[in-house]
Amino acid sequence: MTTRKSDAPSRRSLLKWGLAASALPLLRYMPRAHAAAPAGTPQRLILFPSLNGAAPEHFWPTNPTTMNLVTEPLARWANQMTFVRGLDIEGSYNHFAVRSMFTGAPVNDYLSPDPGVKSVDQVVADHFASTQASSLRSLHLGAIPADSIQFYQLYGRSTFFFNPTPVHYEANPVTAFDATFGGLGGGGPTPAPATDYKSDVLALTGAELGVLEQKLNRSPRELKKVRDHGAALTGLGASGPAAPVTCSGGSLPSVEALRGRLAGNAAAAYDYSLFGQIMDAQIDILARAVVCGLTRVATLQAGSADGNVIVPVDGGYPHHNTSHGDARTFARVQRWYAEKLARLLTALDVPDPLDNSGKTVLQNSCVVWLSECNPGHDSADVPAFYVGGAGGALKTGTVLNLPGATNRGLLKAICRGMGVPDSATGHFGSTVLSEVLS
Amino acid sequence: MSLTVRTAPALAFALALTACVGRITGGDDDGDDVNVDDPRNLCDSGERDVPGPRLLRRLTTAELTTSVRAVFGLDGNEWAGPALPADPAGRNGFTNNVDRLLVDEGYARGLLATAEAIADAVVAPTRLPRVLPCAAGGGEACANTYLDTVGRRLFRRPLTPDERERYLALYDKIIARDDFATWVRWATVALVQSPNFVYRSELGEPDGDGYRLTGYELATALAFGLTGAPPTDALLDRAARGDLDSAEGLGAAARELAIDPATGTARPALREVFHNFTEQWLGLSSLGNLVKSPEIFPGFNPDIRSAMRRETDAFVDHVVFEEEGGVRELLTSPVSVVEANLGAFYGWPAAAGPTNRPAGWGVGLLAQGSLLSINAGNAYTSPTQRGQLVRERLLCYDIPPPPPVVGDIPAPTGNETTRQRYEQHAANPSCAGCHALMDPIGFAFEKLDATGRFREMEGSFPIDDSGKLTGAGPEVTFTGPTELAEALAAKPETASCMASFMASQAYGLDHHDTACLVTSPSAKLARGEISIVDYYIGLTATPHFTRRVD
Numbered sequence: 001m002t003t004r005k006s007d008a009p010s011r012r013s014l015l016k017w018g019l020a021a022s023a024l025p026l027l028r029y030m031p032r033a034h035a036a037a038p039a040g041t042p043q044r045l046i047l048f049p050s051l052n053g054a055a056p057e058h059f060w061p062t063n064p065t066t067m068n069l070v071t072e073p074l075a076r077w078a079n080q081m082t083f084v085r086g087l088d089i090e091g092s093y094n095h096f097a098v099r100s101m102f103t104g105a106p107v108n109d110y111l112s113p114d115p116g117v118k119s120v121d122q123v124v125a126d127h128f129a130s131t132q133a134s135s136l137r138s139l140h141l142g143a144i145p146a147d148s149i150q151f152y153q154l155y156g157r158s159t160f161f162f163n164p165t166p167v168h169y170e171a172n173p174v175t176a177f178d179a180t181f182g183g184l185g186g187g188g189p190t191p192a193p194a195t196d197y198k199s200d201v202l203a204l205t206g207a208e209l210g211v212l213e214q215k216l217n218r219s220p221r222e223l224k225k226v227r228d229h230g231a232a233l234t235g236l237g238a239s240g241p242a243a244p245v246t247c248s249g250g251s252l253p254s255v256e257a258l259r260g261r262l263a264g265n266a267a268a269a270y271d272y273s274l275f276g277q278i279m280d281a282q283i284d285i286l287a288r289a290v291v292c293g294l295t296r297v298a299t300l301q302a303g304s305a306d307g308n309v310i311v312p313v314d315g316g317y318p319h320h321n322t323s324h325g326d327a328r329t330f331a332r333v334q335r336w337y338a339e340k341l342a343r344l345l346t347a348l349d350v351p352d353p354l355d356n357s358g359k360t361v362l363q364n365s366c367v368v369w370l371s372e373c374n375p376g377h378d379s380a381d382v383p384a385f386y387v388g389g390a391g392g393a394l395k396t397g398t399v400l401n402l403p404g405a406t407n408r409g410l411l412k413a414i415c416r417g418m419g420v421p422d423s424a425t426g427h428f429g430s431t432v433l434s435e436v437l438s
Numbered sequence: 439m440s441l442t443v444r445t446a447p448a449l450a451f452a453l454a455l456t457a458c459v460g461r462i463t464g465g466d467d468d469g470d471d472v473n474v475d476d477p478r479n480l481c482d483s484g485e486r487d488v489p490g491p492r493l494l495r496r497l498t499t500a501e502l503t504t505s506v507r508a509v510f511g512l513d514g515n516e517w518a519g520p521a522l523p524a525d526p527a528g529r530n531g532f533t534n535n536v537d538r539l540l541v542d543e544g545y546a547r548g549l550l551a552t553a554e555a556i557a558d559a560v561v562a563p564t565r566l567p568r569v570l571p572c573a574a575g576g577g578e579a580c581a582n583t584y585l586d587t588v589g590r591r592l593f594r595r596p597l598t599p600d601e602r603e604r605y606l607a608l609y610d611k612i613i614a615r616d617d618f619a620t621w622v623r624w625a626t627v628a629l630v631q632s633p634n635f636v637y638r639s640e641l642g643e644p645d646g647d648g649y650r651l652t653g654y655e656l657a658t659a660l661a662f663g664l665t666g667a668p669p670t671d672a673l674l675d676r677a678a679r680g681d682l683d684s685a686e687g688l689g690a691a692a693r694e695l696a697i698d699p700a701t702g703t704a705r706p707a708l709r710e711v712f713h714n715f716t717e718q719w720l721g722l723s724s725l726g727n728l729v730k731s732p733e734i735f736p737g738f739n740p741d742i743r744s745a746m747r748r749e750t751d752a753f754v755d756h757v758v759f760e761e762e763g764g765v766r767e768l769l770t771s772p773v774s775v776v777e778a779n780l781g782a783f784y785g786w787p788a789a790a791g792p793t794n795r796p797a798g799w800g801v802g803l804l805a806q807g808s809l810l811s812i813n814a815g816n817a818y819t820s821p822t823q824r825g826q827l828v829r830e831r832l833l834c835y836d837i838p839p840p841p842p843v844v845g846d847i848p849a850p851t852g853n854e855t856t857r858q859r860y861e862q863h864a865a866n867p868s869c870a871g872c873h874a875l876m877d878p879i880g881f882a883f884e885k886l887d888a889t890g891r892f893r894e895m896e897g898s899f900p901i902d903d904s905g906k907l908t909g910a911g912p913e914v915t916f917t918g919p920t921e922l923a924e925a926l927a928a929k930p931e932t933a934s935c936m937a938s939f940m941a942s943q944a945y946g947l948d949h950h951d952t953a954c955l956v957t958s959p960s961a962k963l964a965r966g967e968i969s970i971v972d973y974y975i976g977l978t979a980t981p982h983f984t985r986r987v988d
Contacts, residue, residue, distance in 0.1 A: 151527055153526040179521050204604050221491075
């Protein structure tokens, strides 16, 4: 294992220092010194992929005192943001890089098999589960994550997260809310019965799978299905020491506004006309779950790699088609997503109920915005930033200019910042983007 | 970039192209190192009418929902529906592919939550007496009754003695501390998340050098294949009596499920199965979100989109079920069934019921406004998309996705036709290979605009809608959509391709893999000897339907 952390000054770090002068206004907002997150810090990881990138002239903070067109809605959190310029999606490009960006695995084209490794959210979720387990291992939400429910996970255009098979996402905020908060008085399903025989039932199901398995020794594909099914049950039965959950109950107005149209209707959650409402509702669900500590890892996938969801800017722009047109117009489309991210950051910018040090949830989080490619379809120097320093483990309030840096190095560094041992991140390679570490 | 093709002539053609290079996917079928998106290569041996592999087919969300409602009688107020992840689409766009429908942790978690919600609804005071009348008295005999009725319906077969023992052991444990309804609740959770419910078993019993599906497995395959629902008690009873073990008995049951004897026409359930097929085969689900330029197509609104979908469904109903047509009729019928608002959008005179399409507007399925709108841009037609539809869905070629860095089609300047822009793009040698497979077909639709409406001119330019079909036998030339439809209908490959897609839906396998499972009924369909309805019934008479191999 090699790391950049202990190396002599590198080309990258020299470039970084070279940029430091121009980054001074941002640096003004930087805390004077960063330390690694204190042990026990309730860190969170949130992934917010941004599809199709943005023109550099409208994305990067050219004048660090102000954000650019796309990122201006986030200016309030400039001191908690780190932009990483020069980042490449290694081993992949174009829209099919969606499967590479968080796994670090090469994907050659749409028809390539799935990466077969865990994405960073799952790596971190594994780590949290073994150290400070939360009630919900990770939460995965979507907002029109495909052009139709019938295109769910089609061709890898809409799969970003892997464990190592594609992680399911919930596109219907009503279903997501009920499933996430139902047991916490969130207005969802029935309360749990007095006596819980769940473990007995899981054991019974496991026995049935065992019988089935015995019939399949000459049918390897079917045998694998049954074994994977059994492993999934094991996951359900595992119950580590869960962190205290302080979620307050009650409904979310953004969810309730959709309940009439979406309750029990999975396909309706793919209606373009609901995009903005669904985004708001999913962000509110995600924020509540993360703030209260119900989960500490979450993702929100808005749109699909070459989908044409209508983004409600002006009269509405089809997302992907617009990326091939006027750069400024597309930047305004991407700014809309930044406004939604601001909604999330606002909700996270509250005292952390799991941390008595006075830090906010956002300070204890790392919220990652990363694109799979640029409007020209190449995956070099893609838009990338994160917000929040993961409790002090990651640098904030700066613009790093790191030509040739890769998503793999960033993923590895985020894992380091989250305390994940390097033994669990071998598939991200051996190079750590140490410049982002405090 | 790669091209996956399955037929020898097609492969030879593809290999001759410079930019669309052929690839036959393959790999060991060891279960551990397979790309679940890839076909299984069942047809590589060239054999005909072969039985396929033993399968466990996880229920689709629709199948699970229908099953639960059928078994317990729960309505939408009692149970809102499953909290399950959506069914992932296979490479050919079908969401019931046996290799994509898996139970991972996310699905298992949703299934457990779903099972608990169902169980809560079942033990509700208003429901339990109807599901299990003896529940008020409880007792082990009543528990056995639950397993004999609800258990049998969910498993689509009686429980084995060992299975029964497990549920009764759970009964003993629960009844020592809690009441009977509590056992019903947890037994229901176990039954609903059981692999015996969640998977449609097509494993069979050893028989000679292969396996023969049991009567119960056949009942399940018949019911889901022809009605989209689980087997009824009556059909399970027929399986128990051995009625499905003979070809005659199986055929009779299939026909009864498919055809209403009172009218002699297909039952509504089969029509629904076929509508689901056309939706996935043709990608019709994207119509709902389709947007067109409001300046160019001001009337293209959600009402028109919905009416276009109903037009296609009505057309299919008319040709396939009322006229009992085959593939030729589906492609060449001049009939259309439009509602008043859509007729006004098209500019057609008002008509009630089926009417012939005006001259120039094309014929058959491919002239539907729904398909033409989906396979076009928001302002301009797309000969590439329209040609791709024909090439992939009617001729079973796999067109690879565009290369990673692809130049855009030249933007319109107002000084050229769409065809000229596409020809200019295809003049680039790196684009030519793949576009040659699609654009010359798509040009035939050029007189039908991005919403399917007829136009004689594009701006001030006359439209050339001549085209050609290469690489699928002798080159065929045509002018306009009607001649293209006739050319496709004349090719046996077209019907064979559609047959393999219909089998894909029925058998849960990729269409490349089903071609050799349905050789005989496919050939009959291609020769026009049977209708599409008869083909569906014929899918229950193939060797694959009753037998399997390792």
